[in-house]
Amino acid sequence: MDPLQFLVPLGWIETIGPIVPIGILVLVVANIGTRILENRRQAYQAKNDEPLTRHPLNTFTTMGIVTLGLLFTxxxxxxxxxxxxxxxxxxxxxxxxxxxxQVEADNGLEFEWPKATLGATGLTLIYAMYYALTPLYAPILDMIFA
Structure with missing residues (x-):
């Protein structure tokens, strides 16, 4: 008996649960692409003395990853x-x-690649691949360790 079964109906989570890691993997790969777009856009904005803005696709993919991560939890x-x-x-x-x-743009410093976010995205990508691609490597591990 699940302690939350009376508070929240969780029957639907068993249906979509197995595909949630695949959704996280797709969004993480898309997030890497949107980070590159955001970096180019912000470099252009800083060069032309425009205020820096977030790329809407990057915000969408980041919020989607967080939402699907909570659903996977x-x-x-x-x-x-x-x-x-x-x-x-x-x-x-x-x-x-x-x-x-924003500090780099205000002080006129040279823009660097977003190393911290790319590193965190890489770590998230590794975990997402581990959970999403389990059906591909599970038979091989079963043959080795069985």
Whole structure:
């Protein structure tokens, strides 16, 4: 008996739960692309003395990753919490990286690649690949360790 079954109907989570890691993986890969777009856009804005803005696609993918991570935590609590550590690191790095870029733009410093967010995205990508691609490598591991 699930302690939350009377508070929140969780029957639907069993249906979509197995595809949530695939959704996280897709959004993490898309997030890497949107980070590149955001970096180019902010470099252009800083060069032309425009105020820096976040790229809407990057914001969408980051919020989508956080939302799906929380959903994955409801489906598989321990695996979801491990995944949420990386996702939380990605979210926090994204917030502070944007603030750092604003300081760089205000002081006229040269823009660098967002190393912290790309590192956090890479870690999240590794965890997402581990959970999403389990059906591909599980038979091989079963043959080795069976």
């Amino acid at each position: 409801v489906y598989r609590p321990i695996s979801g919490m491990i995944m949420m550590i990386a996702i939380f690191g990605l979210f926090v790095a994204d917030v502070f990286e944007f603030e750092g870029r």
